Amino acid sequence: MSFHVVSRVGPQQYLSEKDAYDYLPEFLKSLSANRLLILHGIKSWRKAAPYFPNLAQAGFDVFQMTFSGECSHKEIDRVIQEIKNLDIDLIIGLGGGKVIDTAKAAAVKSGDCRLIILPTMASNCAAWSALSVLYEENGISIGHELYPRQSSLVLIEPRVILDSPVDYFIAGIADTLAKWYESDSLLTHIGTNHLALLYARDSAKICHDIPLKYAIQAVDDMKRGILSNAWQLVMETNIIAGGLVGGFGDEYGRATAAHSIHDALTYFPETVHLLHGAKVAYGVLVQLALEKKWEEILKLLPFYQQLQLPTNLQDLHLEACSIQDIHKLAAFSVSPDKTIHLLPFEVNEATVFEAIQQLELCTQAYLAKK
Template sequence: MPLQFVQRIAPQEYISEINAYDRLADALKARYIKRVLFLHGTKSLQKALPYLPDLSKSGIAVVDVSFNGECSNSEIGRVMRIMKEERVDGIIGLGGGKVLDTAKAAGYKAGSYPVILLPTMASNCAAWSPLSVLYTDSGASIGHEIYPHSSSLVLVEPRVILDSPLDYFIAGVADTLAKWYESDFLLTHTTENRLALRFSREAARLCRDIPLKYAKKAIDDMRNGKLSDEWINVMETNIMASGLVGGFGDEYGRATAAHSVHDAITARPETHHFLHGIKVAYGIMVQLVIEQKWDEMKRLLPFYKSFNLPISLADLNLASLSQKELQVIADETVRPKALIHLHPLNISAQDVVNAILKLEDWAGKNHYKIKDISNP
């Protein structure tokens, strides 16, 4: 069965600049939004507040709603009900990926309301992509939904993201790196010769080359509060280039094996405090074992060491897994409709088990001992 090939390339409008939030009132007016729901995280709001305008001075009513913590069906439903009860004209999402994904889901499902996104972290491409990653209320991944239209506006204030937690930024770099490795096999093995797939391929290449070249400098600059060109390039790669891979490539540029491994291990409570991108980084290594790309793993090893990224079960507090528990993770990785089935190889649960065990052996031989990767 051929893969889906529909382009959902970008937000309708994207602005990344100092004082970007100053455009918010005019942007809402241009969309005939007079009453807006403002969904935000508590810490995110504290970081963004010095730069946010007072919309009431522009005649725009704001319905303030605090995010409950997970992009779950119950949270999406709660936000939708408030939107209906308050009769808003649009929704603003301010925060990290789960806040933005909840705003996108609620805005679309409530009746295709205009969605305005203000990312406060660059930990993933949630601000760019027209989809939401869904979780249970307890934090286990349950898949994703793709929407037929993009967000109306994305405003990026670099100073807010520069002041965000460093570990989230590192996780974003790891998640961005996965865009290359997950799309590589798909895009090199397709017989399709379409311009959009070439764009997807080049975007994926940037997701590999920019982090490998500039991430160390960018993270050092972020640690020192320096708004450098290298940091801006890596930050926008996390948000923009990673979103363009799937935007142009659709299922040819979607997450595959690495994210399926991530989805499976999120069910383990021992992993809940590890960020999304950290678990995806482990999934990249499992995928590379399945593809037998040992040289590429060796190439990545110094990068992984620099940022304390996991390559073994012990790194994710899973060293004590029994064979039965490992099999459960493998079965979950290849469950029906799992992303891994987009991969050109016909990967079985046994393939996943074998890959994890081979990776354990490889990690041991490389004497890779990391610090507490939950606090890079």
Template sequence: MTLQLISRIAPQEYISEVGAYERLASALETRFIKRVLFLHGTKSMKKAARYLPDLSRQGIQVVDVLFNGECSNNEIQRIIDLVKNEKINAIIGLGGGKVLDTAKAAGYKAGSVPVILLPTMASNCAAWSCLSVLYKDNGECIGHEIYPSQTSLVLVEPRVILDSPIDYFIAGVADTIAKWYESDLLLQQTTRKSLALFFAREAARQCLEIPLNHAEKAIQDMRDGRLTDDWTQVMETNIMASGLVAGFGDEYGRATAAHAIHDALTIRAETHHLLHGIKVAYGILVELVIENKMDEMQRLLPFYRALGLPLSLADLSLGDLSMDEIRDIAVSALKPTSLIHMHPMKCTVDTVYNAMIELEKWSEQNAVK
């Protein structure tokens, strides 16, 4: 199998340390940036504010912009218009994945305006990757876009992320382990000799092994408010290692079936309150059924239980779906733009539908009595 291989490995600079935000003003100065658009959410700003420098004292003009809630084409265009009308030199995005993805999309589409990202949660690899996941204004996922330019700077302040909601951290762990399962067959089956693909596979391996070995303790450390090595390692795996898989591997390391199931689930309004990684966690199990890896499902079962990850449609508030409604999700998973077409097993609607039904039987058999 020959797929595209263009490595877009990492942000130009990445700093993860206590006090990272203190570097922001000097980073802007060294980039000759004098006027920034600061895009953020309300909750994220409240968490981060006490660690942020006063940029105005450094002679930097700030246009403060509150994020509208979805990384949609309308929101991206709104930011682009502000960048152009306000004569902005750079965009700073502070918040979760949708804020960061909006900043990246708007920065590129406004003419490759430099983007600086300050993630306030470790719920995905948005701070690392050079792509944006796009949604309709109503929350329905419509795909993703990849950009040829990387983020200029990522600043990770561990104290802010440690103080973020634990359920987002858990969702990030689920999204991270998907990197291994989704890239596994693609990277196994290629005959292409490339050091980039070797690095992609090693990064994917860490996306599984580090969470399996350290995530439970890291989550407890987070509950206790303790900035430990276990927590830091899992936090950075969510942000960095997961981004390196596609960063090195390109189409060989892209999302496939698990994320296609996530995208399909978003056609149901009942799932819109669920975090991205939670729906991906369910998608991992569907993918493993498709690949007939029942032993691997049994290996993951204690981990899923410990983290409270979904094993069935009922765990996604979809327990009352009819067979036709389940098939509708399978149909959506096979739409022409779906990521599932990257999967080497050439899935069909029946493949996905049957896997979802089989997963319901498996989860029932493995229910805690």
């Protein structure tokens, strides 16, 4: 297994502090950007608006566009058309991961349009990464696209993210934790001391250590509206550290089995209510089952339960699925395009099916002891 490593480390500038949005006018002037398009979700804009500077009053031509809800080719094309129609210099992606991924795609594919990202949730590393996760209009995952450039600026107003839904924050914790388990299987089998890969490995370790140490406290603080050090650390780990794994490691720091299980789950309408990170959390357990790391699973189960992350088919609302349906889930996860095949051993429908079945027995035994 050998990849051509191209590191796309992060945005040109990053600022995370109270009143961070106030930096926008100064930064926009430094870029000579005058015609701006703000792509946002309705709820995200409502949360961010109280902290947002009056860019029109500062001399900029400002246009707004409401996100349709899915990072699809259709939505990306719609935003690109608006960029061209309005002769936009710079797009601001304000919202969650799908808004941000759509803004990234539109900025690159429209030509010279620059990009600023204002995440309003810490549910993933979308603000940091140079890729977009793509979906069909019906929510089925269809892979991702990498881009040759990243954003000019990422701004975080902690009070906006603190006021976001806690379940998205928890999903972000699960998605971040997966960076360690998915990249571990790649970064420990590469046989090279490429410095970028060592940085990727260290970033992945942060994705493991900080959530397991601080996430429970951080979630509790968020529920109580406390802007604590624990919460700030976990929030930035979700956004930055996860992005740095793939940013430094390129294909060695990408997803493996956990995200392939996530993608397969999107084919089942019973899971549509579950957030990306929740599906990935279950995928981590399936990956560990494939790797026969049962002690690690048992270490994670109490953490999962405290955060109410799915540990079995019942938690995914798939308990009524037939054996044939579980075989379909396994088959979807090992289609030729899936990253599960990056694991350093052969994976097929039968081995994934067996891992899911063994995981069911493991979790049942754990719950029976409680």
